[in-house]
Amino acid sequence: DAGVTQSPTHLIKTRGQQVTLRCSPKSxxxxxxxxxxxxxxxxxxxxxxxxxxxRQRGNFPDRFSGHQFPNYSxxxxxxxxxxxxxxxxxxxxSLFGQGGNTEAFFGQGTRLTxx
Amino acid sequence: SQQGEEDPQALSIQEGENATMNCSYKTSINNLQWxxxxxxxxxxxxxxxxxxxxxxxxxxxxVTLDTSKKxxxxxxxxxxxxxxxxxxxxxxAMNRDDKIIxxxxxxxxxxx
Numbered sequence: 001d002a003g004v005t006q007s008p009t010h011l012i013k014t015r016g017q018q019v020t021l022r023c024s025p026k027s028x029x030x031x032x033x034x035x036x037x038x039x040x041x042x043x044x045x046x047x048x049x050x051x052x053x054x055r056q057r058g059n060f061p062d063r064f065s066g067h068q069f070p071n072y073s074x075x076x077x078x079x080x081x082x083x084x085x086x087x088x089x090x091x092x093x094s095l096f097g098q099g100g101n102t103e104a105f106f107g108q109g110t111r112l113t114x115x
Numbered sequence: 116s117q118q119g120e121e122d123p124q125a126l127s128i129q130e131g132e133n134a135t136m137n138c139s140y141k142t143s144i145n146n147l148q149w150x151x152x153x154x155x156x157x158x159x160x161x162x163x164x165x166x167x168x169x170x171x172x173x174x175x176x177x178v179t180l181d182t183s184k185k186x187x188x189x190x191x192x193x194x195x196x197x198x199x200x201x202x203x204x205x206x207x208a209m210n211r212d213d214k215i216i217x218x219x220x221x222x223x224x225x226x227x
Contacts, residue, residue: 042217
């Protein structure tokens with residue numbers, strides 16, 4: 001049973017460029033959430049996708065966008081990269097609507113460095 | 116914004132000792148979860164405790180939840196070098212939106 005997989009593992013981009021990160025959820029899960037984790041900080045919620053729609057969004061600018069495909073996999077896109085976007089980007093998968101049983105499974109993350 | 120706040124921010128103890136970390140949160144919750152993260156890698160789920168539970172055990176882990184004080188604690192007994200990691204509490208909200216919000220974490224270092 002494959003867990004959550006993210007690609008790529010590491011990425012170096014230049015300021016102003018655009019980046020796409022990918023996530024495949026755990027088998028049987030239908031919801032994907034994306035988090036940004038700066039060094040020494042806790043993960044910050046970016047947004048959540050379910051049924052190919054953005055359901056929840058954290059306090060992130062419109063430069064951050066996403067997509068969910070029919071097979072539940074997801075992409076995170078960041079446009080016009082800033083140095084401050086350098087972080088570990090984590091993808092979490094879960095089963096929607098579980099209320100008090102929302103255990104999320106995380107991938108190993110993508111380390112993005114903006115230079 | 117952060118929902119949970121872990122305390123202490125960092126903790127160093129000798130191998131074999133017990134480690135206790137605390138978490139406080141702001142709003143009513145359905146559940147609270149604890150995660151471990153090794154060296155900036157992915158988060159590993161440790162334990163989930165529901166709002167109607169007061170204590171839960173899993174191996175060397177013991178979690179308590181006090182909803183009246185909006186706080187939780189994670190106890191790791193008989194610590195090992197492999198327990199060196201960052202520990203985060205995470206809470207959902209009672210509106211069933213399934214969004215999980217993390218605190219800033221406690222960095223635990225087990226000394227040999």
